[in-house]
Amino acid sequence: MVIRSVCVLGGTGFVGRHLACLLCAQGIKVRVPTRSADKAKQVLTPLPVEMLSADVHDAAQLARLFTEVDAVINLVGILHEQGGQTFRQTHVELAEKVIEAARVTGVNRLLHMSALNASPDGPSNYLRSKAEAEMLVQASGLPATIFRPSVIFGAEDNFLNMFARLAKWAPVLPLACADAKFQPVWVEDVAQAFVHGLNDASSIGQRYDLCGPQVYRLRELVAFAAACRGHHPLIVPLPNAIAYAQAGVMERLPVKLMTRDNFNSMQQDNVCGCAFPFGIEPARMEDIAPKYLSHPESGG
Numbered sequence: 001m002v003i004r005s006v007c008v009l010g011g012t013g014f015v016g017r018h019l020a021c022l023l024c025a026q027g028i029k030v031r032v033p034t035r036s037a038d039k040a041k042q043v044l045t046p047l048p049v050e051m052l053s054a055d056v057h058d059a060a061q062l063a064r065l066f067t068e069v070d071a072v073i074n075l076v077g078i079l080h081e082q083g084g085q086t087f088r089q090t091h092v093e094l095a096e097k098v099i100e101a102a103r104v105t106g107v108n109r110l111l112h113m114s115a116l117n118a119s120p121d122g123p124s125n126y127l128r129s130k131a132e133a134e135m136l137v138q139a140s141g142l143p144a145t146i147f148r149p150s151v152i153f154g155a156e157d158n159f160l161n162m163f164a165r166l167a168k169w170a171p172v173l174p175l176a177c178a179d180a181k182f183q184p185v186w187v188e189d190v191a192q193a194f195v196h197g198l199n200d201a202s203s204i205g206q207r208y209d210l211c212g213p214q215v216y217r218l219r220e221l222v223a224f225a226a227a228c229r230g231h232h233p234l235i236v237p238l239p240n241a242i243a244y245a246q247a248g249v250m251e252r253l254p255v256k257l258m259t260r261d262n263f264n265s266m267q268q269d270n271v272c273g274c275a276f277p278f279g280i281e282p283a284r285m286e287d288i289a290p291k292y293l294s295h296p297e298s299g300g
């Protein structure tokens with residue numbers, strides 16, 4: 001089936017903006033519901049995207065959003081529970097509602113964003129809720145494809161940029177989970193994988209891990225991000241007991257740099273041994289990230 005129109009939930013986010021751009025470039029009509037029309041306008045202009053203020057947790061609104069679209073892409077996700085948003089509501093219950101609305105409206109393609117290491121036995125509530133959503137999607141009987149990226153980097157990321165910013169103010173950086181491993185993947189490659197998946201019927205029923213070409217320890221990523229901005233902080237790995245306690249304090253701050261649930265996620269290496277799907281050769285972080293990290297104002 002040729003996909004001509006897509007509703008992208010979470011289309012105003014970091015991944016969503018890149019994906020919307022690629023979909024528009026392919027001549028696909030893109031509909032993006034949002035909780036904030038102002039934010040959507042700011043981040044999606046001048047793309048020819050249909051932006052609609054909507055509550056995607058409302059079944060009736062969701063069904064209206066899915067009317068006359070060929071496919072739905074669900075990118076909605078949170079890294080921290082806050083302001084009444086829970087992992088259960090955002091990952092699991094929303095996935096349930098998306099499946100039901102897709103059935104009711106006859107949408108016959110669903111692409112679902114999960115996360116690497118999502119598993120019912122995963123070490124964190126984030127990973128377990130992502131796994132529960134995956135299971136709902138897989139059991140739905142809909143023609144669905146699931147994507148599971150490692151940490152994603154790109155000009156507006158909240159990961160490398162955060163460390164680059166921190167390094168400016170902290171010549172000594174006490175670091176939790178300094179030896180945790182990651183395989184960062186470029187946001188453009190993630191968006192490309194979704195576009196390929198949309199157009200490739202053989203991806204139906206598949207679950208793809210999305211990782212970049214190289215594995216790094218967290219301390220290496222922090223040193224790299226800092227060095228791109230000309231900083232060379234002393235990175236001091238924190239023992240786990242102190243790191244966990246520190247996360248407990250940090251999660252009470254208005255800006256959450258780290259929570260105990262994040263700490264738990266990092267107890268498992270965020271890496272995969274498989275090739276990137278669809279014949280895409282994922283970009284090297286060293287070829288992309290210095291271009292944006294070297295700008296002092298860059299960041300999500």
Ligand SMILES: NC(=O)c1ccc[n+]([C@@H]2O[C@H](COP(=O)([O-])OP(=O)(O)OC[C@H]3O[C@@H](n4cnc5c(N)ncnc54)[C@H](OP(=O)(O)O)[C@@H]3O)[C@@H](O)[C@H]2O)c1
Binds near residue numbers: 035077078
């Ligand atoms: N970034 C990474 O490194 C990474 C790694 C692995 C997996 N993922 C997954 O990839 C997906 C996209 O990540 P991202 O970095 O693009 O996230 P993001 O920038 O935070 O964007 C997520 C979007 O989802 C919408 N949203 C968030 N919470 C919502 C809620 N409670 N109800 C309704 N809409 C909500 C927001 O749209 P509005 O504000 O316009 O409503 C937001 O723009 C997520 O599912 C995330 O778990 C990300």
